[in-house]
Every structure is written in C-alpha cells, then in structure tokens.
Amino acid sequence: MAVKECPECKTLLQGSFPESVTAPVQYGARIRAVAAYLNHQHFIPEDRLSEVLLDLFGCRMTPGTIAKTTLTLAQIIEPVVAEMASEVKAAAVKHLDETFFEDWW
Numbered sequence: 001m002a003v004k005e006c007p008e009c010k011t012l013l014q015g016s017f018p019e020s021v022t023a024p025v026q027y028g029a030r031i032r033a034v035a036a037y038l039n040h041q042h043f044i045p046e047d048r049l050s051e052v053l054l055d056l057f058g059c060r061m062t063p064g065t066i067a068k069t070t071l072t073l074a075q076i077i078e079p080v081v082a083e084m085a086s087e088v089k090a091a092a093v094k095h096l097d098e099t100f101f102e103d104w105w
Contacts, residue, residue: 032069
C-alpha cells in the first residue's frame with residue numbers, strides 16, 4: 001500500500017490495491033494479453049518480444065515471464081480445447097474444402 005501526504009493539509013492518504021494484485025510487483029492482464037497475442041499470433045519470439053515491450057511500453061518483461069504467461073493461458077483454455085477436440089472426434093464430417101464449392105451450384 002502506498003501512503004501519501006497531501007501537500008496542502010498534510011493529511012495522510014492510503015489507497016488499496018485491486019483484489020487481483022497479489023504480489024509487490026506483477027504484470028496486469030492487458031500487458032500479458034498483448035504479450036501472448038504478439039508471441040502467438042504474430043510469431044514474435046520471446047527474446048525479441050521482450051525488447052518490443054520495453055521499446056513500446058517501457059515494460060521490462062523477461063522472455064521467461066512471457067513463456068510462463070503462455071503456460072498459464074494454456075492451462076486456462078485447456079478445458080475448452082479438450083471439449084472442442086472431443087466434438088471434432090465425434091463429428092461425422094471433420095474437413096470441408098471449399099475448393100470445388102462453386103461447381104456444386
């Protein structure tokens with residue numbers, strides 16, 4: 001918690017952190033989402049992405065932290081991915097190629 005003193009009346013003011021803040025230093029959901037997006041959608045390697053985040057946002061996220069973010073997100077979406085895989089396995093049609101779709105008309 002940060003305690004500040006009002007320069008005018010000298011009252012001490014203390015704020016509180018959001019519930020999601022559980023450590024003295026941590027990255028927020030938005031910067032972690034940006035890191036995951038750039039890493040996986042745009043294929044920017046962790047080492048280079050670490051430099052990009054520093055250049056663009058002044059954020060010193062290490063390549064190891066970026067990799068850990070990926071692991072955390074993978075664990076979060078794993079149940080959805082498993083359900084999708086189950087649905088695909090059970091589907092009668094697993095692939096549709098639109099190459100000759102125009103000839104069907």
